[in-house]
Amino acid sequence: MRPEVLNPLFAEVETLDGVGPKLRKPLEKLGLGRIRDVAYHLPDRFVERRAVADLDEAGVGEQIVVALTPTEHRASRSPRGPYRILAQDAMGNICALTYFGRAAFTGKKLLPVGETRWVAGRLDQYDQMLQIVHPEQVETESSAAMGRLLEPVYPLSEGLTQPKVIALVAQALAKLPQLSEWIERGQLDKARWPSWQDALHLAHKGPHEAARDRLAYDELLANSLALMLVRESRRKRQGLALQGDGRLRDRLELPFPLTGAQRRSIDEIAGDMAQGAPMLRLLQGDVGAGKTVVALEAMLVAVEAGAQAAMLAPTEILARQHFETLRKMAEPTGVMVALLTGRDKGRAREGTLMGLLDGSIDIVVGTHAIFQDSVAYRNLGLVVIDEQHRFGVGQRLMLSQKGKRQPHTLAMTATPIPRTLTLAQYGEMEVSKLDELPPGRQAIDTRVVAMERLPEVVEGVARHVAGGQQAYWVCPMVRGSDNESDDLAAAEARFASLKARFGDDIVLVHGQLPPEEKDANMQRFADGAAKVLVATTVIEVGVDVPNSTLMVIEQAERFGLAQLHQLRGRVGRGAEKSTCLLMRSNELSETARRRLALMRETQDGFRIAEEDLALRGGGELLGTRQSGDTPFNIASLEQIQRLLPIAHEDARLLVDRDGGLDGERGQAARLLLYLLERDYGVQLLRGG
Incomplete structure (x- = not known):
């Protein structure tokens, strides 16, 4: 239950003077549904x-x-x-x-x-x-x-004016309660930060760096505390100690030897799974580093020990690809692998549910459908979550409730993440890193081409296709806007113009297509029936078509470095030499030039991630800004880099010295978790 002192801040925004049903809509568009939200709606x-x-x-x-x-x-x-x-x-x-x-x-x-x-x-x-x-x-x-x-x-939405927001903010700030201090006194004095109440007032009055830093630190401290509580909670829970005997893993017939990084990661994962406490580990691997093989080895450890394993993917396309890959690799072992998605109906679905319940299915791959209430497991021992950045901490907790005892969790991400941000997003996890590529992977020839050479590029794609190969063509948006230049960067417009050249050999995939049409087009390309795939970043992860050896990225300066790296990783998966063309506009900022130059220089995703962070500074994170990129509303990247290590250490000391947060500062820290709505931390404080 939320502490009573905070209740005024969580009152509906209609309780402010001048807010009625008409104003409620534009406020909700900005996420300003409560007084607390208005108080934290800081000026741009x-x-x-x-x-x-x-x-x-x-x-x-x-x-x-x-x-x-x-x-x-x-x-x-x-x-x-x-x-x-x-x-x-x-x-x-x-x-x-x-x-x-x-x-x-x-x-x-x-x-x-x-x-x-x-x-x-x-x-x-x-x-x-x-x-x-x-x-x-x-x-x-x-x-x-x-x-x-x-x-x-202030940021506005249609129906709001600056004077109205200024008036609402003044009312919200007048309702701020006096709260006990949760930041350690030495840190406050050293940084010369104001109190929480003063910081919010000052942040609305002018570019007050100390006030902004203090509010950013609050976010970082709350997040670190919540992640620490998650880690401590898992350590105290009884899990399944799963000790494999190697009989299934020895039957695997891999097309290439494991790298040293893969062997090291498998040993770390197997060591965690053998413990009584549930594993919570992140497998961080560059594009093509072989995470799927490591995940299969981990799942076979679970099956060898008499348990089941489940792999969760964020999209149905990716789930089906993982299913086919795992089924083929696991075939020599005799392990039963099944697929379960939201679109599976009737007898096929019932058969899968029965197999999970009676244990005849050893490994299931799917979307969120594999964790619905109607899905029961005989003995779920390991959960593998692919593309972990698509799922939040609260979802990680929810996904681990399906076993009789809390199953081990292996999260995977193909997005190399700078060390500081790994701490921010996955601070409750141990980390394994795949920093080697399997032998035989060829370097991708990366070139930067001006948009004015578009006709040459189209003819180059035509020659490429005539030679029996396939190609991707990626655009930064689905359709154009009021700005005429945006039409060139829109997938639908580009597909229409290229279809005149390639006819039935070209297909279109983007997130706004009906799922059936999107999957059918993707399947045509994967089967080789279509030679050119025009798409948005929906193909950024998981798409594996070895015969596709050319990637064209239109208006590449619109993408972040890590996103360009992910897209480039869709080619170079077969024996043939691959090429990536980064098509740029004529006018580029200095930062955009440096990004594209770096893409030519290196294919090391971890170096690219660190450079991306350095180039963006206080701006966007790891590609075009998306919801969920960071768990923070106030803290900029510069502040995360500078303040997170301090906040993380402070949170660790708080939890180590006062695990229940029962001391004076611990009680104040509880208020912070409720105030900033770190729900998973609040849930654990309640004993959930």
Whole structure:
């Protein structure tokens, strides 16, 4: 049960003045459903703004507030063109208030002809005319908020304005309770950090580095504490001590000898499984490093010891690929491998369920369907979770509840992760690393090609296909936007243009296709019936077609380094030499140039991951930003690198000295877990 002192912060956002059903929707789009969420909705940036009597007082590029009277609305002839509202100041100077896309509706509503409005924004110049693009505020009269020297700029959704968010934040901050301090006093003094309450107030008032650091540290400490509690909880639980005798593993007929890293990882996993406490280990391996073989060896250890094993994949395509791979490799052992997904129905499904219950099925591969309530196991001893970054800590806990005793858990990821971020995302796990590639894997010829050479690339793909090989063509988005240049980067548009050249030899796969169509197209490519696969990053992991030896990545600068590395890893899986073409736009930032240059230089995923982190700094993480990339809302990558080791050590000391968090600071740390909703830590505190 949540501590009573926090209840006011978890009240619905409608309890704030001025929030009704109409405002609730745009707030929910931003994840602002409760007062706590509003208090933690920090500004993206701050602008210095000056109130001016007329435009003659302002300079181009300056942030200003000025009274303007609209005189004319001008719509563009093109639906993608600008919507301009001509307005004049008190001296008759003309300024265009310019909107693009759907924002034009906002301009029409807020700026009627003949009615003076106070407008806040950046004054620019276009084609000899002054203009303000997408004014940040439009009010009927000047307010104290508009004329601030330093004004917070918050993330918005349609239906919200900056003044409204500023007013709601002020109300939320007024409801902050006094909480005991959970950060160790020495750390607070050394870093000169404010209290939790003061930090939130300061973070909304200006670019206060100490306040932001303190709030980031809170997140890192809460996450580390929750992960520590998970680890301690597992150590105390009774698991299945599974000691294999090697009889099944000795029958495996592998096409290549195991690398030293594979043998080392297998020994580490087998050693963990032989213990009474449930294993929780992460197998981190580069593209093509042979994680599936290691997972099969681990699952055979479980079967040798009289238990069952289950492998969870994030998608049905990947589950089916794993099933086929494991079934073929395990065939000499006589082990029964089955597939179970959400689409399996009728007798086939019933037969699989019965086999899991009576123990005739030794290994099952599938999606989340293998952990539904209707699925029961005779003796589940090992759970293997592939592409672990797709599943959170709470899901890891849920997946381990199926056995009579808590099964061992082996998580795998093909995304090389920098050491600091491994600590942040998998701090409750032991880690095994596959840092060697199997013998015979050829280096992939990686080249950077300008987009203007597109016709040459298309002809090159045609020659490649005519020679009997297959090719991937990856785009960064499914379909284009209002920006015409985006059409070139859209999978649907590229598929349509290439289909005229390749006819029935080309298929399209992206996440918005119906599952049946997506699987059918993927299967056509895997079987060799289709020669070219146009796709988004849905093929980033798990797709294994050895005959595909060419990868074209369109507008490669839009992808992160690690994501480019994953995509490149889809080729180079057979005996033939493979090529990866990184097609770039004409105008590149310096960071984008360095990324693409590094892709040419190395195929070491661990080096790429570290460089990706260094190049991104406080920006995105490991590829284009996706939900779940990091468990943090406030902490930037720079802060994670700098503060996480300190927070992790502090959490370790707290748990080691006071495992139940019953001391004075431990009780305050409990409040932090509830406040930041580290639900898995809260669950363990409750004895769950």
